[in-house]
Amino acid sequence: MAKKAKARRVREVRANRALDALPALSSLTELPAFDELKASDAQREAFEEARAQAGEAADELVLGYVVRLDRGYPAIVCEDATFRAEFATRLTKGDFSRVAVGDWVCARRPAAHEMGLIERILPRESDIARWRGSNRGERQTLAANVDLVIVVQQLGDREVDFARVARSAVIVRDCGAELAVVLSKADRAGAAGVARDVAALREVLGTDVRLVVTSAGAQGDADVAAAREAAEACGVPFGEQGVRDLVPAGVVAIVLGESGAGKSTLLNALLGRNVLETGAVRASDDAGRHTTVARRMVSLPDAGVIVDEPGLRSLPLVGHERGLALVFPDIAHEAVACRFRDCTHTHEPGCAVIGHAEELGYAGRRLDAYLSLAHEMRASRQTLDPDVVI
Ligand SMILES: Nc1nc2c(ncn2[C@@H]2O[C@H](COP(=O)(O)OP(=O)(O)OP(=O)(O)O)[C@@H](O)[C@H]2O)c(=O)[nH]1
Ligand SMILES: [Mg+2]
Ligand SMILES: [Zn+2]
Known part of the structure; x- marks a missing residue:
């Protein structure tokens, strides 16, 4: 017993040290509230089942969902709190510890502890995943229970190669999610460039693809005005309102795109504040520097919830x-x-x-x-x- 208590103490010290390095949850004002997302019937049933099996400890169990993944210790929102959690030993033994942002969980919150324990990951309604690594690779869930994937592709002075967007579209549709495309940084393309790229994208993905053109991080007003005019002439919504309309309250979306595509910049514009870190792209080849490292949900004023993601280097197609x-x-x-x-x-x-x-x-x-x-x-x-x- 003493051994067990000691192990627990060691774990707590380690956890506290790790927690000190993470942002305090109380400082994160953009996190969604518990009732902004709805658990499905199947998820609620699974939670009730877990409670029924927990006997006396049932009162310590709460239903919540993962709003943020830093290194380890997912942040969870439940009805009356936001807390960090570790995994129950039962879960870490298998490979079930791969919780994703958006996952509904059954968590234990013992009265004496700040840290919660994830007891169960409740069944997913959807799962946005990719294969990573070369050769055999492994399947990595980017987010769970998401309704819509917004593929962000930056525009520039040359025509975009839309094969990558088509590849993302294949993966998104394979996962069963809805797809929308945001063509970002339109100020860099000029009016003719916006018209050219909108036409090219429609040629590849069809004219019914849901599309918004944005220029959230632009400096020059004239370039933005020209881009807006060009987008609207093609019948494409322009700017943050177009994105808000894709993600009304109750909808959960995720942004997907290469590093430097302007995902975090766009989300900051939607939030009306610089909550998310953004980083300059390399001048030589326009590539980003993988500025975003944590996966996290942000709740948009007057709209739904979006998960910001680190840029993805590769999106291999395997059995899609x-x-x-x-x-x-x-x-x-x-x-x-x-x-x-x-x-x-x-x-x-x-x-x-x-x-x-x-x-x-x-x-x-x-x-x-x-x-x-x-x-x-x-x-x-x-x-x-x-x-x-x-
Ligand atoms: N000209 C122009 N630059 C933009 C625009 N949006 C973003 N940028 C710039 O592009 C760079 C990358 O933006 P981020 O928002 O950090 O890109 P990201 O997609 O979040 O990148 P990762 O987090 O690395 O995946 C930053 O220097 C932004 O200022 C835009 O609309 N126009
Ligand atoms: Mg980012
Ligand atoms: Zn053939």
Whole structure:
């Protein structure tokens, strides 16, 4: 028993030291309140089940969700408090400690302790995940229980390569989430550039893609006015209000995009304050420096909740066939009729995709994006194993 108490004491000291290095939760004013998100029926049932099994300790159990992940110690919001938590030993033994922002949890809050204990991660309604690493890789959940993914792509003086946006779209749709695209930094593209990139994106993803053009971190008013005019001429909403309309109260979204795309800058503009850290991009190649390191939820005034994410270096496609078919339903529909099952739609006789490309009016960029993503998925099947779920 003494040994156990000592181990507990050591854990507490270590936790306190780690907590001192993290921001005090009381100072974080942008965190959502408990009732801004709703647990699903299945999640509530799972929580009630956990309480029923807890016997006398049931009173210590609370329902909450993860609002922030720094290193270790997720921050949890429950009905009457915001607290940090560690994992119950039962959870750390398996690999179930991979809690994500947005996860609903059953947590224990013993009266004498500041730190809570996550007893259970309640079943997820959705799971935005990517494969990371080369070779076998592992599946990493970026956020749980999210309704909408906003893919942020920065504009510049040259036309954007929308293949990356198409790749993100495939992953998002594969996860079952809704998709919207924000073209950021429009001030850098000029009026002609905005029109060019909006047209290119619509060519790749179709005209019904939900799209907003922004310029949240611009300096020059004239550039912003020109960008606004160009976006509105294309029928695309411009600015923060356009993003707010994508994420009304009750909706939980996440921003996804490369480092330096302007995600945190956009969220600060929506918050009306500089809550999130932003960082300059490299002059030589426009790349960001991975400024955001924590995943965290921010609650937008007069709108819903958005998760800010660190920029992602890679988004490999591995077994995302369903997503590919959802993003390119017209092409996927044709591909079924190809003579060869493993048709690459490049040179094969009896290829329905090539045969109908002109007839069906696939624009060149759309077909190219489909082919390159389908090709990548075929190649990754050889090296990556989508069945390895960690
Ligand atoms: N010209 C211009 N620059 C912008 C705009 N928005 C952001 N920036 C700049 O782009 C740089 C990167 O912005 P961040 O908001 O830190 O980018 P991020 O996507 O959060 O990057 P990570 O956190 O590294 O993933 C900063 O120097 C911003 O000032 C914009 O609308 N126009
Ligand atoms: Mg950031
Ligand atoms: Zn074919």
